[in-house]
Amino acid sequence: MELDDGRHLPKIKIVYCASCGYEPQTLELVSALMYAFHYDIAGIEIIPWQDGAFDVAVDGELIHSMYRDGGFPAPEMIINAVRERLGR
Template sequence: MTDTPAPPRPHVSILYCTRCNWLLRAAWMAQELLSTFGEDLGSVTLVPGSGGHFEISVDGDVVWERKRDGGFPGPRELKQRVRDVIAPERDMGHIDRKP
């Protein structure tokens, strides 16, 4: 009997502008995702950049882009967008309730 390898887990990358001092914001977003999704994620990577960029991707697909989406996501919105990509059937409990 052979063990079936587990499917690859999604990888999240957070590109942030170092010149804008957005490292703490990027790290906070990474912490929120790791706290919520734990072992469902393969990694969360912080990617230093410049030019006012703040972009969050799951396996290369952009789920949030600061200029396109009008600022920074709150934890609720970010978690919902990541969930919609990695596990759309997952119930997020209180996060999914209307404010």
């Protein structure tokens, strides 16, 4: 999302395994992102999925994948990826 002043606000997408019970980790990450960025992101999309998924993308770029990277990402890792897109 582009603002009138030319700044780009990144969009975050989280795909999580609902059947695995990954809601707590998803909500923890969403909360950390909301507190870190308030108005500096275009949105957070949360998609319930299956098969052990926990993927986080920023502006369409996969930052973390449960399949590729294993485990859950530290919120700070995702926050840093968003900061990079904001030029901070």
